[in-house]
Amino acid sequence: MTKYHTIVVGGGPAGMMAAGQAAGLGANTVLLEKETAPGRKLRITGKGRCNLTNIAPLPEFIEHFGENGRFLRQAFNKFFSPDLVDFLKEMEVTIMTERGGRVFPENEDAQAVTDAMIQWVKLQGVSIRTKSPVGKLLVDHDSIMGVRIGDNELHADTVIIATGGMSYPATGSTGDGYRLAQSVGHTVVPVRPALVPLITAGSVAPRLQGLSLKNIRVRVYIDGKKRLEDFGEMLFTHFGLSGPIILTLSGAIVDAMREKKNVSLSIDLKPALDESKLDARLLRDLDTYGKRQFHTLLKGLLPKKLIPVCCDLIGISSEKINNQISAAERRKLRAWLKDFRFDINGHRQIKEAIVTAGGVDIREVNPRTMESLLIKGLFFAGEVLDVNGDTGGYNLQAAFSTGWLAGQSAVHLKKR
Ligand SMILES: Cc1cc2nc3c(=O)[nH]c(=O)nc-3n(C[C@H](O)[C@H](O)[C@H](O)COP(=O)(O)OP(=O)(O)OC[C@H]3O[C@@H](n4cnc5c(N)ncnc54)[C@H](O)[C@@H]3O)c2cc1C
Incomplete structure (x- = not known):
């Protein structure tokens, strides 16, 4: 032999x-x-x-x-x-x-x-x-x-x-x-599993299936405390979230879920603007497009697929005329743009993980x-x-x- x-x-x-x-x-x-x-x-x-x-x-x-x-x-x-x-x-x-x-x-x-x-x-x-x-x-x-x-x-x-x-x-x-x-x-x-897509609660992510977001910041909250964050690109799928930064953050999320901790994920859609700059931008847009409908203002801020979801989540009709948007409604929009939240229910199986x-x-x-x-x-x-x-x-x-x-x-x- x-x-x-x-x-x-x-x-x-x-x-x-x-x-x-x-x-x-x-x-x-x-x-x-x-x-x-x-x-x-x-x-x-x-x-x-x-x-x-x-x-x-x-x-x-x-x-x-x-x-x-x-x-x-x-x-x-x-x-x-x-x-x-x-x-x-x-x-x-x-x-x-x-x-x-x-x-x-x-x-x-x-x-x-x-x-x-x-x-x-x-x-x-x-x-x-x-x-x-x-x-x-x-x-x-x-x-x-x-x-x-x-x-x-x-x-x-x-x-x-x-x-x-x-x-x-x-x-x-x-x-x-x-x-x-x-x-x-x-x-x-x-x-x-590590580098694995995440499953979200509710129907918002599936509604956005196929939408990829670039240059966004994602923050991970474990039992209510901010633990991790990353900047880059992510993707919505029929079950939840995927894409580079989601995969990168997933390892720590999988471990937290194994310990039965609550995990939520917050997307900052406007990471380059702090609250006051974003507010100034919204005030300016509301003034410039005062006579138009709310969805036309959102067009300058969000990808098309996200507009109806935004309107539903903040409770403002897409047809509302911009100069009728109240200060409270503007604050609601501002808060949502900085904190678009998802509760994480689980993750895909190891066979779908990258590593x-x-x-x-x-x-x-x-x-x-x-x-x-x-x-x-x-x-x-x-x-x-x-x-x-x-x-x-x-x-x-x-x-x-x-x-x-x-x-x-x-x-x-x-x-x-
Ligand atoms: C979809 C996908 C995309 C990826 N893209 C990237 C990327 O772009 N960049 C990056 O850095 N990483 C990427 N990765 C991760 C990377 O592919 C792996 O980390 C890497 O392949 C690990 O190499 P390995 O040689 O240790 O194992 P593997 O590549 O898994 O190879 C192990 C080999 O061992 C063989 N084997 C298993 N058991 C036995 C046995 N009993 N007897 C004989 N042979 C056996 C298997 O058939 C297999 O051929 C990706 C992974 C996936 C799943």
């Missing part, structure tokens, strides 16, 4: 990077992927455009992962966004940077990135085996010995688990890595090597670890960086 130096379990960005690094350094490496091809999730990233990374400097980059971000420092020190960009250039994937420092391939084609990555893995000499779901880890006296696929055993000096999280299970990420890690004694921090929060406890993994502190020769990379970042290219960079480090470390581990 062939004995490999390195077995990589899972052919996502983390696993492909790990396998390519190990093989590139001369290790006899096999990549085991349970689907018919590696990189299924990578193909759909960034709405098919693949937000590869972000140009944020390291300290800021790490902040986008919350408390556990510190664990990634060593991996990022070794292989960070400029290294990824150089790496991609060598594969003839040229990049461009967009608003918010988000880095995309110039051809905006996640499929092409995935194909280039698979090609690179092959060129490094990795043997890729698809339709190979690993069901068990083989361990002897706290050392990894190999893996089992059905009735077949594969033996190796090192095994890298890069099985991803639990979101979008049709791509192959079904949480197998958590079970494999637990079976050899690792703790798995409870998994839950999974929770995972293999990072206190049991060496951040300098990605090696397990419990089982010699066992490594972890990518989303299977308890690290998850905001939208903006942070998660793919984490997968590539931890994959890079695990692949390199697996080779440098002294052969048994």
